Structure formats: structure tokens, C-alpha cells
Amino acid sequence: MISDLLNTLNRAIPRPKGEIPFFLPIWLAFGLFAGALAAPGPIKVEAELGELAGVQVASTNPGFSGTGYVTGLDNETDKLTLTVNAPAGLYELTIGYAAPYGDKGIDFQVNTERGSAMLKQTFTGFTTAGLGKFLLNEGLNTITIYRGWGYYDIDYILLTPTAVSLPTKPPKTLVDAQATPSTKGLFTYLVDQYGSKVISGQQDDVEYILEKTGKEPAIGSFDLIDYSPSRVQFGTTPQRSSEDIIKWARKGEGRGIISLMWHWNAPTDLINQAPDKLWWRGFYTDATTFDIAAVLADKQSERYQLILRDIDAIALELKKFQAADVPVLWRPLHEASGGWFWWGAKGAGPLKELWRILYDRLTNHHQLHNLIWVYTATDTFKTDWYPGDQYVDIVGMDIYTNSTANMSGNWASAQAQLNGKKLVTLSETGNLPSPDKIRGFGTWWSWFAVWTGTDYIKKQPVDLLKAVFTDTDVITRDELPDWRPPLTLGVQDGGQANTTLWLVTLLGNPATGDKADVRVRGATGSRLKFVVTDAKGNQLLTKEIEHAADVETHSLPLGKGAGVYFIRVSTQTESQTLKVVRP
Incomplete structure (x- = not known):
């Protein structure tokens, strides 16, 4: 009941700009009293009861609430100002509107904070659009709606208590299944x-x-x-x-x-x-x-x-x-x-x-x-x-x-x-x-x-x-961390009766400095060979390991300049080539 009374006071008869309404002390008293009794509820303010500048109240378009709606936002100085009494807190701002002439941009201000949004075209009657979240002060708050693109009608605003929520993370899946x-x-x-x-x-x-x-x-x-x-x-x-x-x-x-x-x-x-x-x-x-x-x-x-x-x-x-x-x-x-x-x-x-x-x-x-x-x-x-x-x-x-x-x-x-x-x-x-x-x-x-x-x-x-x-x-x-994943390649070695899988991992790409770190796992007992070449195919290094341990890690020198280099890792029967970037 108290909330209804506050909303009724909000919808008072329009007053000249700057004039303080006669019921302001009562408004503030009831606002504080209501805030002490219960959590705030939605606050609805009819547009036709605001302070009008260059705009008019109309009632020809059916479907509005209250006694009419505000129209005529077509000049740069046109605006509608609404004063709202509310408990302090975070509110979702919604506008009831009609935009029969196409999508329209709207500019507005909540106390000292500006905002903008798009209103989708309406074909019959009125609809609603969310304008965002805003912090309201305890007591009086001012909401001003400016022309924006103009040629839309305003029925009311609605302020609903809300809370901040975090976005939900999407899946880590790219639309290109072959992404690098x-x-x-x-x-x-x-x-x-x-x-x-x-x-x-x-x-x-x-x-x-x-x-x-x-x-x-x-x-x-x-x-x-x-x-x-x-x-x-x-x-x-x-x-x-x-x-x-x-x-x-x-x-x-x-x-x-x-x-x-x-x-x-x-x-x-x-x-x-x-x-x-x-x-x-x-x-x-x-x-x-x-x-x-x-x-x-x-x-x-x-x-x-x-x-x-x-x-x-x-x-x-x-x-x-x-x-x-x-x-x-x-x-x-x-x-x-x-x-x-x-x-x-x-x-x-x-x-x-x-x-x-x-x-x-x-x-x-x-x-x-x-x-x-x-x-x-x-x-x-x-x-x-x-x-x-x-x-x-x-x-x-x-x-x-x-x-x-x-x-x-x-x-x-x-x-x-x-x-x-x-x-x-x-x-x-x-x-x-x-x-x-x-x-x-x-x-x-x-x-x-x-x-x-x-x-x-x-x-x-x-x-x-x-x-x-x-x-x-x-x-x-x-x-920024090193967001590039280590490059790991599985190589099927079929040179023996029982095939084995050995893994080659490039630790860091681009390389840090003038060397690339390569780890080979699972090539136990095999003969390993590393060959480093530049982008033109010039061979820069050859390194051989006669009997590989279960894990082999080697720091291989690259060329003197920045560019793309290739590291070929091979056993007696299989090989794999890695591409590494030197910044």
C-alpha cells in the first residue's frame, strides 16, 4: 500500500520547471518509512506526468497506460524530465514506448550519468525496451529523455530493483574446426x-x-x-x-x-x-x-x-x-x-x-x-x-x-x-x-x-x-601469459613388431631468444636425429642421440635473425617436422 502511495505521488499533476511539489516533505517521509519496512519494489512513472519541454501529451495511439503518452520529440532541444523518489540501490531501467516509423536511437540521462540505446520499430501499440542498470540515490532522482533520433513516443518508465550478475563463459570451441x-x-x-x-x-x-x-x-x-x-x-x-x-x-x-x-x-x-x-x-x-x-x-x-x-x-x-x-x-x-x-x-x-x-x-x-x-x-x-x-x-x-x-x-x-x-x-x-x-x-x-x-x-x-x-x-x-599451447605431436613408429607412440613437444612458440626447446617422450632406445633449417631450406644444425632415454629435452640453436625455422625430429623409421617462430 505504501509503495502504491509513493507511485501515486510520483504521478502528480505536471508542474512548471523548477517548482517544488507541495507534497515533497510527505514524499520524502513516506520514502524513508517505506524503505525501513520492506525491500523496494518496482517503481512506475507515467511519462505524461513529467516535466515537458517542447513535447506534448497525446492519446490517439491505443494501448498506452495511464492517461496518455508523450510525443513530439523531433527538435534538438525537446526533452522529458521525470523525478523519481526511490530507496538507494541498483535498478533496471525499462521504457514503455512506440516507434512506428522505424528503429530509433534514444539518448537519456539518469542523474548525472548519460546513456543511449536503440528502440526497435513497433507496428501496433506500445512495447518495452531495457535501457540498462543504474544506481539511484536515496530520495529524489532525475531521469531525462532527450530527442535522440526523434519520432518515437514515450508511455512510461519502470525502475526494478536488480543485482549484478557475471556472464556465463561460452564453450572453448571455434567455428573453424581446423583452427591452428x-x-x-x-x-x-x-x-x-x-x-x-x-x-x-x-x-x-x-x-x-x-x-x-x-x-x-x-x-x-x-x-x-x-x-x-x-x-x-x-x-x-x-x-x-x-x-x-x-x-x-x-x-x-x-x-x-x-x-x-x-x-x-x-x-x-x-x-x-x-x-x-x-x-x-x-x-x-x-x-x-x-x-x-x-x-x-x-x-x-x-x-x-x-x-x-x-x-x-x-x-x-x-x-x-x-x-x-x-x-x-x-x-x-x-x-x-x-x-x-x-x-x-x-x-x-x-x-x-x-x-x-x-x-x-x-x-x-x-x-x-x-x-x-x-x-x-x-x-x-x-x-x-x-x-x-x-x-x-x-x-x-x-x-x-x-x-x-x-x-x-x-x-x-x-x-x-x-x-x-x-x-x-x-x-x-x-x-x-x-x-x-x-x-x-x-x-x-x-x-x-x-x-x-x-x-x-x-x-x-x-x-x-x-x-x-x-x-x-x-x-x-x-x-599476458604464453597463450600458445605447447606443440605436441604424436608419431606412430611402426618399425618394430609392436608399434609405439612417441611424442614431440615444442616448448614455447614463438621461441624465447635464439633457441628452441624440444622435448621427445617415449622414443626409448631409438636413435634420434634433430635437424634445424631456416625458411629457405638452409641446414643450420644436425644433432644425433644414439640411444634415447624415455624423456629427451634439447635446446636447439636457431639462426641469427628473426623468422620462421623448422625442426625435423626423426627415428630410424619415422619423422616429424615442427615450425617455430623466432621474434
């Missing part, structure tokens, strides 16, 4: 950290982070944009070549993690007109007339062949990473649901078909098995755009919002569909995430990466940079 051991090792490491630590990343400006904080991001995120053939035709040179990215991954102990995206310049049909449709903007929908739906409808067409040509060009770069035993967090066709890139301009169907073509071409045709496939949504996960569990290992979210936002609503939009199935990561963001908010709201992104340049990472206060990259729950490069 190092790729599997990296994915296993990511799953192991999920829900307890966040791995630091950075788009391009990895050196800047090291300079300002003394710490290096564990993940370097880079772009294959300038390998797009329609950019190469204009003479582009990559800002950072594939070879340089590989060097960054392999330096030191070789534990740096690589994430690659691809701003895919349209294969053809670039508008190339000043000022804002020039060829180098050819990945944007408004800078090309390339129609992916039409192209996919005619797979015998010249334009479809250009799609394959572009994929093949990128495959050549990805093969360099595979040859160097560098797994890739592969993030193509990002932010498709936003529609601002040509690969998402014709809807979800063509995007999903293009994703499957890309997956098949790289995995099966080009035999690339060092890729961890990352599907990237915008700030809201939309199931109708998702390519499917069988084609995706990780789901990323690209969220550009106010620095005060806790992003719990964005996180929840993905967790509702993916918890326990896929890792969720903050693949791009405009501001550094707060470790305190990650802990406080349970938004345990697998990793984060702030966008590059002066408007994003270089705009962050240096003190904040240092605080984030030295936080105990943020993993930097120096804290």
Missing part, C-alpha cells in the same frame, strides 16, 4: 579471462599508450583498409603494413594479440566527387553506388567477381599472419546494421549472405585457419543481422557514447541473446571504459579498444589513461 593450435590457445585464454578481467586494446595508437602510461595494450587493433584493390588503384600505401603489424605481435616474447578490421572500399562504382564523396571514402554508403543486393543476385556478373577479387587480395595479407603463426581477431563487415557502410546498406539479408561468402572463401578456399571470427554490431545487438552461431566466434559492440555512460544497456542487449554462447567485447569505443563501472555493473567485456586519433584516444586525460591501464582488472601486454 595457436588460434585455439588464444581463444581458450580469452574465455578463461571472461567475467573476471578485461583485456586492454587500442586502435592503431599502441605506441601512444606506451608513451603516456608506461604500459602497452595487450591487443593491437589495426585496419587492412589500404589493401582494398579500389584504393590500391589510387596508389595508397598502408599506414602500417601487414609486416609491421606482425613485428608488433612478435616482438619481445611474441605474445601480442592482433585484431584486424577491414574498411572495405567498394570494389567499383566509386562516386569520387568533392567534397565528401571522394574515392578514399568508398566504404561509406553515400560515396558509392555499389549495390550489394544486386551483385549477390547475379553471381555470374563482373561485379560479383570483383567481390571475390577483393577477398582474395585480403587473403594474401592474412596468409602472412598465418605463416608467422599469428592468430587474428578478424573483424570484417563491421557496424552493418547502421547502414552507413555499403555492406549494410541493403539490409540484413545481403549482409548475412556476404558474411557467409567471406567465411567460405577465406576458410575453405584459402585455407586460412588462424582467424577468430568477430561479428561487430553497433551499440545494440540486433538478432536479425547476426550471421549465425556457426559463422561467429565473438560478438563485438562499437559504442560511441558519453564518457559518463556505464553501457550496461548496450551490454544487456547482447547478453540477452548470447550469454553462455559467445564472448561479447567492446570492439570500438569513443572513450575509455571505467573499470569501476565494469565491476559495479558487471559489464565484463572480453576486451576494449578506443578509436584512434585526436578526437578519441588522444583526447582522454592522461591521468585517466594511467588509471585504466594500471588497474588490477585490466590486462596489459606485459601481463
